[in-house]
Amino acid sequence: MTKVQLPLSKKESRLYMAFMWVTYISLLIGGLMGLLQTLVRSGKYTLPFNIDYYTILTVHGVILGLVLTTFFIIGFQFSLMGKTVGISDKQLKVAWLSFWVMLIGTIMAAVTILVGEASVLYTFYAPLRAHPAFYIGLALVIIGSWIAAFVNFRQLYVWKKAHKGEKSPLPAFMVIINMLMWFIATIGVATSVLVLFIPWSLGYAETINVLLSRTLFWYFGHPLVYFWLLPAYMAWYVVIPKIIGGKLFSDALARMAFILLLMFSIPVGFHHQLTEPGIDPTWKFIQVVLTFMVVIPSLMTAFSIFATFETTGRRKGFKSLFGWFKKLPWKDVRFLAPFIGMAAFIPGGAGGIVNASHQMNALVHNTIWITGHFHLTAATTVILTFFGITYWLVPHLTGRRLTPRLNKLGIIQTFIWTFGMTIMSGSMHIQGLLGGPRRSSFSEYAGGEQVATWINYQIAQAVGGTILFIGILLMVYIFIQLTFFAPRGVQEYPIAVEEDDAEPTPKILENWYLWIGITIALILFAYTIPVIDILKHSPPGSLPFDWPIGR
Amino acid sequence: MGKRNTVQHQPNPHESTHSLKGTFIAVMLLGVFILVSWFGFYALFLSR
Ligand code: HEM
Ligand SMILES: [Cu+2]
Numbered sequence: 001m002t003k004v005q006l007p008l009s010k011k012e013s014r015l016y017m018a019f020m021w022v023t024y025i026s027l028l029i030g031g032l033m034g035l036l037q038t039l040v041r042s043g044k045y046t047l048p049f050n051i052d053y054y055t056i057l058t059v060h061g062v063i064l065g066l067v068l069t070t071f072f073i074i075g076f077q078f079s080l081m082g083k084t085v086g087i088s089d090k091q092l093k094v095a096w097l098s099f100w101v102m103l104i105g106t107i108m109a110a111v112t113i114l115v116g117e118a119s120v121l122y123t124f125y126a127p128l129r130a131h132p133a134f135y136i137g138l139a140l141v142i143i144g145s146w147i148a149a150f151v152n153f154r155q156l157y158v159w160k161k162a163h164k165g166e167k168s169p170l171p172a173f174m175v176i177i178n179m180l181m182w183f184i185a186t187i188g189v190a191t192s193v194l195v196l197f198i199p200w201s202l203g204y205a206e207t208i209n210v211l212l213s214r215t216l217f218w219y220f221g222h223p224l225v226y227f228w229l230l231p232a233y234m235a236w237y238v239v240i241p242k243i244i245g246g247k248l249f250s251d252a253l254a255r256m257a258f259i260l261l262l263m264f265s266i267p268v269g270f271h272h273q274l275t276e277p278g279i280d281p282t283w284k285f286i287q288v289v290l291t292f293m294v295v296i297p298s299l300m301t302a303f304s305i306f307a308t309f310e311t312t313g314r315r316k317g318f319k320s321l322f323g324w325f326k327k328l329p330w331k332d333v334r335f336l337a338p339f340i341g342m343a344a345f346i347p348g349g350a351g352g353i354v355n356a357s358h359q360m361n362a363l364v365h366n367t368i369w370i371t372g373h374f375h376l377t378a379a380t381t382v383i384l385t386f387f388g389i390t391y392w393l394v395p396h397l398t399g400r401r402l403t404p405r406l407n408k409l410g411i412i413q414t415f416i417w418t419f420g421m422t423i424m425s426g427s428m429h430i431q432g433l434l435g436g437p438r439r440s441s442f443s444e445y446a447g448g449e450q451v452a453t454w455i456n457y458q459i460a461q462a463v464g465g466t467i468l469f470i471g472i473l474l475m476v477y478i479f480i481q482l483t484f485f486a487p488r489g490v491q492e493y494p495i496a497v498e499e500d501d502a503e504p505t506p507k508i509l510e511n512w513y514l515w516i517g518i519t520i521a522l523i524l525f526a527y528t529i530p531v532i533d534i535l536k537h538s539p540p541g542s543l544p545f546d547w548p549i550g551r
Numbered sequence: 552m553g554k555r556n557t558v559q560h561q562p563n564p565h566e567s568t569h570s571l572k573g574t575f576i577a578v579m580l581l582g583v584f585i586l587v588s589w590f591g592f593y594a595l596f597l598s599r
Contacts (some may be wrong), residue, residue, distance in 0.1 A: 101553040197571070299578065299581070301576060302577075302578055302581055303578050306573070306577045306578060307571055307574045309574075310570075310571055310572075310573045310574045311569065311571070314569070314570065319571060321573050321576070322573050324573065325573070333565050346581065346584065347588075349585070350584065350585045350589065351588075351590040353585060354588070354589060354592045355588055357589070357593075359593075359596055360593060362590055362596075363592070363596050363599070364597065433595070
C-alpha cells in the first residue's frame, strides 16, 4: 500500500458525481417523507390530497434504505477503485451503463410507489401486491448493481495481472469483499422478485409461497445492512487514520475483519424471522449463533480504531492513559461526523445483540424499537460516515475545496443530526419497549391504558424528526456548495498508508477461492435443510391482496 | 503469520510510544457496556 494514488480523470469524476447526485436528491425526498411520517404519528396532522400514510412510508424506506445507500456506496467504491487500481475507458463505459440501469429502475419503482400502486413498504412482503412495474424497477436496480460489481471485479483482475505477486491495495480489496457479499446476497432477492413476485403480480401465477418469499428476502436483508456498513468501515480503517495524521494500524487485521464479515453476514437471515411459524427452531438457533459471530470482526474493528487513535496521539507526545483522546481533530468535520457515527454504533450494536437474542426479540419484534435501532445504525452510523466522506470526496471530484466556512456548517450539521436523532431514536426505543408498534399510521387503537403511554413519545419523535429535516436541508445546501460554489482548489483524497515497520500481510488473506468457498459452504449449511422443509411443508400459496395496503 | 522482514531493524525512536494500554481498556469497557446492556434488557424480559 505504498503506491502513490492515481489521479481521477475528469471523465471518471463525472461518473462518481452522478452517483452522489442521486444520493442527495434521494436524501431530500426521503427525508421529507420521514418528517411527514413523524408529523402524522404525532396525531396533530393529516396528509393532504388523501395521500396514504403507507405510500409515503414506502417511499421513505425504498428511497433511503435501498436507493440512497446503494447509489452512494457504488459511487464511493468506484472512486476508491479508481484511486487505487484505476479504471479503463471501456470499464468506465460499462460503469455508466450500471448507473443508467439502476437509475431507470429507481425511477420506475419510485413513480409506481408515488402514484399509489405499490404501498407495500420496502420489504414488499407477500401477500401484499404491488403493480408489476415496482418489482421490475427493483430488479433493474439490482441488475445495474451487478454490472457495477463485475466492473469492480474486472478492475482488480486487470490490476493484478499487471502487478504480479503484489498484494492488492487495501481499499480495492475491501470493495471487492463488499461487492462479492452484495452479489451473493442479491441472488436471493432477485430470485424472489423474478420467479415469485413478477409472475404473481402479472397474474400468470395464481398464488405465492409467502414463507419462501420472506425467507429469500431476509437471506438478502441482513447482508443488506452489512453492505451499508462496510463502506463506513472502509472509511474508518483507511480514511480516518489519514485525517487524524496517523497510519494504518494493521493491513492484515483489516482484511481479516472484512473476510469474517463476508462469511458471517449471509447465513443469518432467520434472525429477522424469529417469530415466523414454519421455520424449525433448531435452524433459527443455528443462524442466531452464526449471527453472534459478527461480534468478532466488530470488536476487531473497534480495537483497530482505538489503536489508531492511541498510536497517533502518542506519536504526537501524549503520555497519559487517555490524553491522546483529547487531541483528536474535533474541529475537522471530516473526522467529527464519522466519529459520532462510530459512537452511535456502540448503543446501536448493543441493541442489535438484543434484537438477535430469540427471547428478547419477542420483547421488541415489530415494535418501533426496531425503527429506533436502525435509525441509530443506518441513519446515524452509516449516514454520518457518508456525510463525512462527502465533505472531501465531492470537492475532490469537482476540483474545489472544503472551506473553513463549509467545515463549520458541516460541524453544525453534525450536531443537528446528533441532537435530532438522539430525541427521535431515543423515544422510538422507549416507546417500543412500552409495546408501541412500528409501521403504523396514527391510531388510538380503540383506546386502552397501554396505548395512552405512547403518544408523548410520538410527539417527541415529531420534534426530533423536524430537527433532522433541518439537518437534511443544511446537508443538501453543503452538497450544492461543494459541487458548484466552493472556491477552486485541490482537496485531498485521504488514504492512509501502512507503518514503515509493518509486518507483511499473509498471502492467504487474498486466497479468494478459500474465502468464497467457506462463505458458500456456510450458506448451504444454514439454509439447505430449512429451505427444503419450507418447500415440502408449506401451506397452500396465497392469492394477492390489494387491501388494506398494496395497490 | 507471515515471516518477519529479514532486514535488520533500526532501533526505533518511537518504540516507547507504541503502548496500547488505553486501547485495551477502551475495548474492555466496550465489552462491559455490551454485557451490562444485554443483561439489563434480559432482566426486563424476565420481569414481563
Ligand atoms: C429526517 C430524517 C428522518 C426521519 C424524520 C425519519 C423518520 C422515520 C419514521 C417515523 C419511521 C417509521 C414509521 C413507521 O414505522 O410507521 C421511519 C422508518 C424508516 N426509516 Fe427513517 N427517518 C429519517 C431518516 C432516515 C434515513 C436517513 C434512513 C436511511 C438511511 C431511514 C431509513 C428508514 C427505513 C428503512 C425505515 C423503515 C420503513 C418501513 O418500516 O417500511 N430514515 N423513518
Ligand atoms: Cu439482520
